[in-house]
Amino acid sequence: MAERTEERTRDADASGSDLGVDIGESESAESEVAVGESHTTESAVEDADTKEDGSYFSLRALLFAFGAVGGGMVLGGLIPLVPFTELLGVLLGGFIYGLLASERRYLEVGLAGGISGGVTAVLSFLPQLAAGLNGTRLFAIAGGVGLVLALVGHYFGRDLRDGLTKDLG
Known part of the structure; x- marks a missing residue:
């Protein structure tokens, strides 16, 4: 022994x-x-x-999550005349990241979705912020929506990956 x-x-x-x-x-x-x-x-x-x-947080994974969520937001923003398609891009980015990642990274994807959603909303309504719109509340609401959408997308991407890689026998 x-x-x-x-x-x-x-x-x-x-x-x-x-x-x-x-x-x-x-x-x-x-x-x-x-x-x-x-x-x-x-x-x-x-x-x-x-x-x-088994670390709980990875800076590298966070950077990849920002890339996936940002890429999804860019793709969502390319749809003309339909409001809030960037938020659907957050869902798409979280889904793609969950599909491609080998480990569960909910913390990183949620953080990337929340920050990206909040920053995008604040930058989109910048003229209204000068007129008296509350930017903190806007960031919190859009960040919360972005966080939830990114987590849901990541969950369904992980679920699809698990179904694709599971043995049938």
Whole structure:
């Protein structure tokens, strides 16, 4: 059992150096092997994997979400003479991101949809804001609608992806 633990630790150290894992984590795993706590070492390696892969927020995913939502808003804005098509573009962008992303990223997509919807509404009604329209309330309402639409789109995109990748047998 101790040989298997040392082997897993070596594998984790070898893969960790390529990914830029902190040296402190690998040193703690080595010290636990020296003590002989094989169960603790296995859980430490698994905890390091979940911290790295299961993070709740990713800046890279947020940038991709802004790109998807922004692209959907541009496509929605190309429809002439129909109001609020940019908001349907937020739904489309969230759907496409959910369809293409390998992980669930509701936080990033919701944030991108809310901010994009709010900013677009404020910029669209800029002359009315100078005349006395409350910009904070406008941003909050449009941001809330954008957040909900992006989350709904992401949910249905994830659902379709799950249905397409599930085994039928």
